[in-house]
Amino acid sequence: MVKSVYIHIPFCQQICHYCDFTKFFYNEQLVDDYLTALENEMRTYIPAGKQSMKTIFVGGGTPTALNHKQLEKLLKMIDNHFDVHTCEEYSFEANPGDLDVEKIKLLKSYGVQRISMGVQVFDDEMLEYIGRLHKIKDVYDNIDSLTRYGFENISIDLIYSLPNQTMEHFQKTLQEALSFDLPHYSAYSLQIEPKTIFYQRYKQGKLPKPPEETEAAMYQHLMKEMEKHGKIQYEISNFAEPGFESKHNLTYWNNEHYYGMGAGAHGYLPGKRIVNLRPLPAYVKQANLDGKPVLHTEPIGRKEEIEEEMFLGLRKRTGVSKEMFRNKFDLEADEIYADALSTLKSRKWVVDEGGFIKLTSAGLLFGNEVFQEFLLEDDVTELPR
Known part of the structure; x- marks a missing residue:
């Protein structure tokens, strides 16, 4: 049974x-057309009644860029399509x-429980440079209003290793972010993605990104400060108070x-x-035609399931449970990955303890290199279930 849903609202004021997410400039008529198409897609998945969901996440784009109506x-x-009252976590992204x-x-009145705010950096000049419309004052005003109207589960996103960003600059942003004492924080290193303005500047040699050693130092400082403030790192880029x-x-x-x-959303079904x-025009046309605005469907076989179990599970600080792996695949993780684990342990990037395979503090800095070690040979499909 599918118990989670991601709903994408691809509109932004800027x-x-x-x-590099699917996004379009806000236009009132385009939004109206999009919502009609989106509801047709919802009806395809949830044809009748309200489906019970463990989590609902509305992201973007900027869902809160929509007007009130x-x-x-x-x-x-x-x-209408999901039982939001029994949902354990109902989140909205906001700018x-x-x-x-x-x-x-x-x-609040429709049952939203959690707000994730894209703050990125506490510096008005830097915000303008990276293309953000908001000012620092807006963050203070919004968090004050959210708290006043009963929102306790508030998260903010930060980006570090920004162009021209120094260690001191990041330390100041992090200190100001932590002064709110929110229950959840996410922090990501800037990635230069194709089809973005930053990518074009990078190709032209006009994007002065900090060196890798500064980026690593920022990440280490992030982990240290979050721990000091009682925010437990439960995933590579995410920190929270327990619960x-x-x-x-x-x-x-x-x-x-x-x-x-x-539009552009990814789903994962059995x-x-x-x-x-x-x-947008293609999504709206197809969703209105048959409620199935699908670009392509990718089969996920046993090999891919096993690999993704490791790639994704290792992002968590608790790591991959060998017992859960065994129950799910009827295989022993430390047997089929014996060579990979031997290599990674020798580099002190992973440990195998307490029934879990997990990244070390050093391994966190080399996540992509670690994950590559868990690619399997094609003949894994012949292994017993």
């Missing part, structure tokens, strides 16, 4: 220079400055199934991954 229509659509009091009241870990994101890292709805059409 396109950030680093973002459109936001309420979206919330009603979700409420500082988008959340006026009326939108906050709407979110406030993102249940929806844990769906991904636990390699569990979820619906993906909206035996397959589904990738939706990205271009």
Whole structure:
């Protein structure tokens, strides 16, 4: 049974220079058309009644870029198809400055429990440079309003290793972020992705990104400060007070199934991954035609399931449970990965303790290299179930 759903709202008031997600400039008529198409897709997956969900995550883009009428229509659509009252975690992404009091009241009244805010950096000049519209003051105003109207589960996202960013600059941002004493924080190193403004500047030699050793030092400082402030690192880029870990994101890292709805959304259903059409006109046309705006479906075989169990599970600080791996695949992880584990242990990048395979503090700095070691030979499909 699929117990999680991701719903993509691809509209923004401004396109950030680093973002490669499916996104479009906000246009009132385009949003209206999109919501109609999105509801048709919802009906395809949930044809009748309200389906019980463990987690619902509405991301973007910027879901809170919608006007009040459109936001309420979206919330009603979700409420019509999913039992939000029994949902363990119902999250909305938001940009500082988008959340006026009326939108906050709407979110609260329709059962939204968690707000994830894209703050990125506490520096107005840097915010403008990376293409953000909000100011630091907006963060303070929005968090104050959210708290006043009963939102306790608030997370903020940060980005480090930004162009021209020094260690001292990042330390100041992190200190200001932690001064809110929120229950959850996410922090990501800037990735230069194709088809972004930053990528074009990078290709032209006009993007002065900090050296790798500075980036590593920022990450180590991040881990140290989060621990000092009682925010436990439960995943490579995520920190939380106990009980406030993102249940929806844990769906991904636990390699569990979820619906993906909206333009460019990815879903993971038994035996397959589904990738939706990205271009807005194509998505709207196909969703209105048959409710199935699918670009392609990728079969997920036993080999891929096993690999992803390791790739995703190792992102968690608790690592991969060998017992759960055995129950799921009827295989011993430390047998089929004996060579990989031997290599990684010798480098002190992973440990095997207490029934779990997990990254060490050093291994966290070399995550991608670690994950590559868990690619399997094709003949794994011949292994017994």
